[in-house]
Amino acid sequence: MKRLLGWLMIxxxxxxxxxxxxxxxxxxASFVSGCSVDQYTDYNxxxxxxxxxxxxxxxxxxxxxxxxxxxxxxxxxxxxxxxNGEGPDxxxxxxxxxxxxxxxxxxxxxxxxxxQNIHGAFTSYDFHAPVASDPxxxxxxxxxxxxxxxxxxxxxxxxxxxxxxxxxxDYVLEAYSDADGVIVASxxxxxxxxxxxVKREGWTPDCWPNCQGGPTGPVTVP
Amino acid sequence: MLRWRVWGxxxxxxxxxxxxxxxxxxxxxxxxxxxxxxxGSLEIYxxxxxxxxxxxxxxxxxxxxxxxxxxxCGASVTMSTRxxxxxxxxxxxxxxxxxxxxxxxxxxxxxxxxxxxxxxxVIRAQxxxxxxxxxxxxAEAAPLSFFVTRRLPVHQIVTIPxxxxxxxxxxxxxxxxxxxxxxxxxxxRESAPLGPDSFDVDRRGRIYLLDPEQGRxxxxxxxxxxxxxxxxxxxxxxxxxxxxxxxxxxxxxGDALIARTVDGSGAPGNPGLMAGATVDVVRMVGGRAxxxxxxxDAWVGLDAGxxxxxxxxxxDGGEFLRVSRDGRIRLATATIDQRVVDAIELHAAARIGExxxxxxxxxxxxxxxxxxxxxxxxxxxxxxxxxxxGNRVHASFAVADRAFTDTPPLSRFRxxxxxxxxxxxxxxxxxxxxxxxxxxxx
Numbered sequence: 230m231k232r233l234l235g236w237l238m239i240x241x242x243x244x245x246x247x248x249x250x251x252x253x254x255x256x257x258a259s260f261v262s263g264c265s266v267d268q269y270t271d272y273n274x275x276x277x278x279x280x281x282x283x284x285x286x287x288x289x290x291x292x293x294x295x296x297x298x299x300x301x302x303x304x305x306x307x308x309x310x311x312x313n314g315e316g317p318d319x320x321x322x323x324x325x326x327x328x329x330x331x332x333x334x335x336x337x338x339x340x341x342x343x344x345q346n347i348h349g350a351f352t353s354y355d356f357h358a359p360v361a362s363d364p365x366x367x368x369x370x371x372x373x374x375x376x377x378x379x380x381x382x383x384x385x386x387x388x389x390x391x392x393x394x395x396x397x398x399d400y401v402l403e404a405y406s407d408a409d410g411v412i413v414a415s416x417x418x419x420x421x422x423x424x425x426x427v428k429r430e431g432w433t434p435d436c437w438p439n440c441q442g443g444p445t446g447p448v449t450v451p
Numbered sequence: 452m453l454r455w456r457v458w459g460x461x462x463x464x465x466x467x468x469x470x471x472x473x474x475x476x477x478x479x480x481x482x483x484x485x486x487x488x489x490x491g492s493l494e495i496y497x498x499x500x501x502x503x504x505x506x507x508x509x510x511x512x513x514x515x516x517x518x519x520x521x522x523x524c525g526a527s528v529t530m531s532t533r534x535x536x537x538x539x540x541x542x543x544x545x546x547x548x549x550x551x552x553x554x555x556x557x558x559x560x561x562x563x564x565x566x567x568x569x570x571x572x573v574i575r576a577q578x579x580x581x582x583x584x585x586x587x588x589x590a591e592a593a594p595l596s597f598f599v600t601r602r603l604p605v606h607q608i609v610t611i612p613x614x615x616x617x618x619x620x621x622x623x624x625x626x627x628x629x630x631x632x633x634x635x636x637x638x639x640r641e642s643a644p645l646g647p648d649s650f651d652v653d654r655r656g657r658i659y660l661l662d663p664e665q666g667r668x669x670x671x672x673x674x675x676x677x678x679x680x681x682x683x684x685x686x687x688x689x690x691x692x693x694x695x696x697x698x699x700x701x702x703x704x705g706d707a708l709i710a711r712t713v714d715g716s717g718a719p720g721n722p723g724l725m726a727g728a729t730v731d732v733v734r735m736v737g738g739r740a741x742x743x744x745x746x747x748d749a750w751v752g753l754d755a756g757x758x759x760x761x762x763x764x765x766x767d768g769g770e771f772l773r774v775s776r777d778g779r780i781r782l783a784t785a786t787i788d789q790r791v792v793d794a795i796e797l798h799a800a801a802r803i804g805e806x807x808x809x810x811x812x813x814x815x816x817x818x819x820x821x822x823x824x825x826x827x828x829x830x831x832x833x834x835x836x837x838x839x840x841g842n843r844v845h846a847s848f849a850v851a852d853r854a855f856t857d858t859p860p861l862s863r864f865r866x867x868x869x870x871x872x873x874x875x876x877x878x879x880x881x882x883x884x885x886x887x888x889x890x891x892x893x
Contacts, residue, residue, distance in 0.1 A: 277548065281518035284492055288705070293640055300521075302705075318641035343521065353641055369826060371802070375514070375548060384643050384857070391548060392498040392512040394748050395761070396731065397775030397805030397822070398860050400496060406642050408663065409686040409703075415731050415745055417860035420804030420822045421852070422830035435548055447510055447553035450530050451540045 259313040260306045264297035264346035271340040273433040274328050276376040283326040283376075283387060283402050285343055286411040290316030291404045296325060297346035304410045316411060317348070319385045319404040323356060323378055324349030326387060327429040329364050338431070356380035356427050370419045370426040377428045379418035385427075389413050491519035493526065493584045495576050496746050500554065501761050501774035502781040502794065505562045505601040509554040515546035515576045515584075529575040531591070532557040534568065539591060546576060558599045567600040567791035587747055593758035595749060598772060600783065600791040604842055608799040610823070611849040613831040619850070619874065619885035623658050623671050626881045631676045634882045635664020636856070646856035646877050648684075649733075650884065651692040652867030658884055659692045661700065668700060668713055678717040687859050691733040691740055694868055699740035699753055701730045708744065710753040725753055732861040734810070737766035743861070763810065771817065773809040778802060780821060782809065782839060795842045799835075801825055807834065808864040808872075816840035818872065818889065820864045822852070834864070836872065836887070850887065855879050 290304030292314040299305065299315065306314030317325065328338040329349060341347050351363070357380040359365050368377065375391050379401065386403035393399045398415040405412050418424040434440055494516040503509045517526040526546040533539045534557050544550065554570060561568030571594040574586045587595055627636040627646070637645040649661045658671040663684035670678050688702040696715030701708055708727050712720040727744025733753070734741055740753040741764055749759035750770070762770030768787035772794075773780070780803055783794035797803070804822035811817045817839050824832035838846040854863070855877040865873045867886075876883040 275523070277523040280516060281523040282521050284516060284518040285521045287492075291642060293642070319643075320641050371826070383639050383641070386643075390496040390514045390516070392496045392514050394731065394745060394805075395499050395501045395774045395776070396743075396807075396861060397803075398731070400746070404642060405686055406637055406639075406645055408637070408645075412686055412703075414687055414729060415860065416857070417805050417807075417822060420802075420824040420832050421854070422824065422832045425830075445549075447508075447551040448530070448542060448544050449553045449556065450532055450542050451556060 260309065260315045261295070261297050261313055261346045263344075265342065265344050267342035267345050268347075269340050270337040271328050272337040273437055274338050274431070275433045275435045275437060276374065277435050279326050279328070279376045279429075280389070282343075283322070286317065286322060286326075286404075287402070287413060288410065290314055290410045291318060291407050292316045293318045293407075294321070294348055295346070296321040296341075296348040298343050298411075300343065308407070317404050320351055320353045320356060321348035322402075322404040322411065323385050323387060324351055326376070327365070329429070353380055353385040354382045356385045357382050357425050359427060364431070365427050365429045368426045368428045370424070373419070373426050373428070376432075377426060379416075379421075379424040380427050381418075381421075381423040381425070386416065386418060491517070491524065491578075491582075493517050493576055493578050493582050494746065495528075495574055495584050495586045497574060497586065497748070498776065499595065499748055499761060499774070500558075500597045500776075502603070502772050502783050502791070503554075503558050503597060503599045504603045504796075505559070505599055507555075509558045509597075509599075511552045511554055513546075513550050513552060513574060514548055515550075517546065517576070517578050519578075519580075524578050524580075526576050526578040529577075530554075531573045531575070533571045533591075533594070534560040539573075554597075561599045562601055566602060567598060567789075569596050569598045569785075569789050571596045587749065587759045589758065595747075595759055596761055598761070598783070598785055598789075598791050600794050602791075602842075603781065603783075603794045603796050605796045605798060606842075606844050608797050608803075608821070608835065608837065608844065609847050610800040611833075611835060611847065613801075613823075613825065613833055616833055616849045616851040617887065619872075619887040621883050622656075622873075622886045623660075623674055623884040624881055625660075625883075629665065631669070631679065633665075634660075635662050637664055639857075643857040644855060645686075646858070646882055647875065648687060648859055649689045649862045650873070650875050651690050651698070651865050652869065652871075652873050652884075653692040653696065654694045654868030656867065656869050657692070657696070658873075659690050659698050660884075661688050661690050663688060668698060670696075670698075670717075680713050680717045680719055682711075682713075682719065687729055687731075687862075689730050689733040689742065689859075689862065691735045692868070693735050693738065699733055699735070701725065701733050701742055701753065703729070708742070710740075710742070723753075725751070727751070731859070734763060736764050739764075765811065771809065771811055773806055773819070775803060775806045775821075780806060780819070782817070782819065793839075793842050795839065795844070797821075797837075797844070799823065804832070805860050807861050808866060810866045812838070812866070812889075813870070816845075818866055820850075820872075822860075823849075838889070848887075850874060853878065853883075856882075
């Protein structure tokens with residue numbers, strides 16, 4: 230019930246004030262009117278694939294409840310009132326990047342084109358506190374791999390790479406804000422106790438379709 | 452992405468501003484004339500050892516993000532190293548998410564016959580179509596480096612129980628909202644809650660606050676606004692103040708960074724493009740501003756012509772090294788003649804996270820703020836403040852993590868020009884700048 234309420238609240242809250250500070254915004258044509266329905270069932274989704282898909286979203290816009298963006302590396306609707314502009318929100322980005330099932334009984338996963346306007350059924354709170362029927366599970370933040378996610382009630386971000394910074398922060402990809410869109414940034418969500426770790430279920434190994442070799446060790450530099 | 456995003460190809464990006472045709476050939480960002488088949492990106496991420504112990508296995512993870520039209524693409528990685536006056540040695544392998552380079556051999560050569568030394572390195576990535584990314588963009592002309600030392604004693608941090616934190620003195624309080632004595636808030640609904648994302652404190656105790664939601668840099672003294680400057684600020688904008696009231700501000704501009712000064716009267720100077728895609732922090736050293744830029748993960752001068760430094764540059768020409776990795780922290784000073792002194796490795800009973808602050812105290816020691824965290828039995832985190840003198844840690848107290856907004860991790864603490872430690876705190880009602888007097892710790 231909480232999930233349903235959370236989802237229903239989004240259009241209600243969309244009419245509220247996003248930023249306490251800021252000027253009045255002009256009217257815009259709807260970006261989503263140009264979005265399409267273009268999806269297919271996907272049986273093998275590697276972390277590599279998810280990362281490459283997510284990379285397209287960098288530099289595009291952010292919209293609360295949104296899920297449609299193009300590939301021109303800019304926010305086409307800056308300052309757009311919510312849900313009609315370009316870009317995903319944080320949970321919508323994770324939903325599409327992870328190719329989560331459209332329905333619980335779906336076989337395989339679903340690839341959605343970037344220009345398909347879909348947010349998916351999950352809010353950041355759902356990623357923060359998964360239930361048994363969800364296609365993702367809670368994991369320890371100390372053992373995360375790239376394309377796992379950090380989630381709290383209100384925000385979710387993808388761990389972008391295995392290597393972090395020398396200062397001990399992680400690179401994350403996140404639908405950050407209306408002003409900034411989708412970005413890669415250095416964050417400390419791993420150590421922030423408000424955030425939990427979450428992993429998509431059913432990743433196909435990155436080595437697929439050629440996994441005979443097994444793991445390799447470090448490369449020796451002469 | 453319609454254009455090639457080559458993080459690590461910053462030199463090429465700079466060239467793109469003056470010579471787009473050249474940039475297309477180099478596979479750089481800014482190449483809006485790129486052919487449709489060139490849709491994609493090539494980015495290098497790595498974790499530098501910064502400071503290695505002689506004799507240990509020195510590992511460097513490198514991950515290349517290679518994407519074309521939303522699909523993963525194949526790439527190769529070349530690691531080139533040099534020790535002292537020897538020639539460059541390289542190894543090239545296919546890129547992969549688990550790629551790890553073992554740099555033990557060059558690290559061993561760096562300390563052959565000496566107590567400490569350094570290894571220079573350059574990382575190149577090339578995709579199947581021939582696009583290249585290079586870290587650093589200056590390549591072998593001004594390479595990256597890490598240090599190696601034989602003397603790296605281990606010190607166990609006194610782990611302060613979670614919740615046993617010190618309460619500082621609030622020196623500035625700004626309720627959320629619009630106006631001179633308020634701070635702009637984007638509360639975050641399926642996005643990060645955002646407020647002021649950087650601050651600094653000069654020698655006179657004046658507070659410089661970047662307030663992106665209100666598009667300004669505001670300067671406060673004794674809790675009152677004394678001036679403000681309208682600035683367009685993006686995520687993770689950073690500020691560092693000089694003692695004369697000049698502020699250095701760095702903000703994103705697309706995939707690049709823009710640096711500008713704001714003088715003591717509040718007048719902004721001309722913006723300049725600087726290397727890097729993100730700046731983690733900006734600090735003043737000897738009247739010069741340096742930024743820790745990513746994914747280079749090195750300090751570079753905001754004015755052009757500075758080679759990348761693995762540590763925070765020091766006024767005497769040395770640099771202050773710090774690295775947090777695998778649950779331990781290493782700190783040291785690299786002298787101008789590349790010797791490593793006062794090195795120490797810190798361990799703790801609790802998990803060690805990032806280092807939000809590590810700066811010289813001006814008296815031969817340094818202050819360090821370390822993020823400690825746990826997941827069980829219940830999640831908790833707090834900061835521990837340490838004072839290092841030589842290779843000893845002398846003082847320690849804890850500070851609560853009070854962050855309603857997702858303030859960038861290296862923007863939460865500043866060692867003010869007046870010698871006190873300051874924390875940017877946010878609650879659901881306001882932001883606070885809280886002062887911790889460090890004098891009794893010295």
